[in-house]
Amino acid sequence: MAFSEKSLAFLFENRMHDSRAWYQEHKTQYQQYVAQPCKALIQQVQPYLAQIDPQISCTPRCMSRIYRDTRFSKDKSLFRTSFWCTFSRPRDGGEYPAFYFEAGQEGFSYGCGFYHASTVQMQLLRQMIQEQSPSYLAARQAMDSQQTFSLYGELYKRNHFPDAPSEQQDWLNRRNMGASCQSTDFPLLFSDALPQVLGEGYVQLTPFYRFLLNAAEQA
Incomplete structure (x- = not known):
């Protein structure tokens, strides 16, 4: 079961009404157009994620709440205008990198990264970068050899590592770390091909995920 224009139309209309009563009256539409396609997507990407890391949780609980x-x-609106799924190891009190997928009125995105890496985790990542660790080199090669994903994470306002090699500075000067693909390909979003595209993209990011995971496990 794929997403459709009705998936986004429901989220938009639900947000415009911003009413618990209206939502309850139309909850079957939410289940049909949003929740059920999300659950189907989770099932379909699970084999790809298990190949990357068998400890990644891939259940309906990975889906966002409406x-x-x-x-x-300050915004007291009751309902979301987008939906997402996040896939990571059980947190157990710690922050692990996650694979994710999110869709809304402006398009969709998917990728891998920390939601909010701790100071210690970022220090460990920078240490691996500066030491040219095999984990970092594999991650950088994976990123450099493709054109789908770009690094994300807020950059420092000034360069904190002016003496580092230029190819490292874009990695070192971030407050958070992840890789993301932003897309407005709505025909793909509404097609049965979406789970395979996401799954293959996640597999492509395996070295990048392992780089982040190394920091999470050491922190």
Whole structure:
């Protein structure tokens, strides 16, 4: 079961109404157009993720909730306008890198990274980069040999590593670390080919994931 234009249309209309009563009256549409395709996607990408790391959790619990957490937000809107799935090892009190997929009105994205890497994890990543560790070199080769994914993570306002080789600086000067593909290919989003594209992309990022995982395991 694939996503469709109705998936995004429901999220948009639900957000416009911003009403628990309206949502409850139309909950079957949410199940049909959003939740069920999400669950099907999770099942279809599971074999790819198991190939990368058997410890990655890949269950319906990986799907985002439709209700927003408004406790610490000025925006008190009740509902999300996008949906996502995140796949990582069980946290057990720690932060692990995750594979993810997210879709909304403006398109979709997928990739791998930390949601919010700790200071210690970023220090370990930088140490591996500066030491030219095999894990980092494999990750960089994986990134350099493709054109689908780009590094993400807020950059420092000034260069903290001016003496580092130029090819390392884009990695070293980030507050967080991940790799992402941003797409507006709605025909792909609404097609049965989406799970395979995501799965093959995740596999392509395996060396990058292992680089991040090394830092998570050492922290």
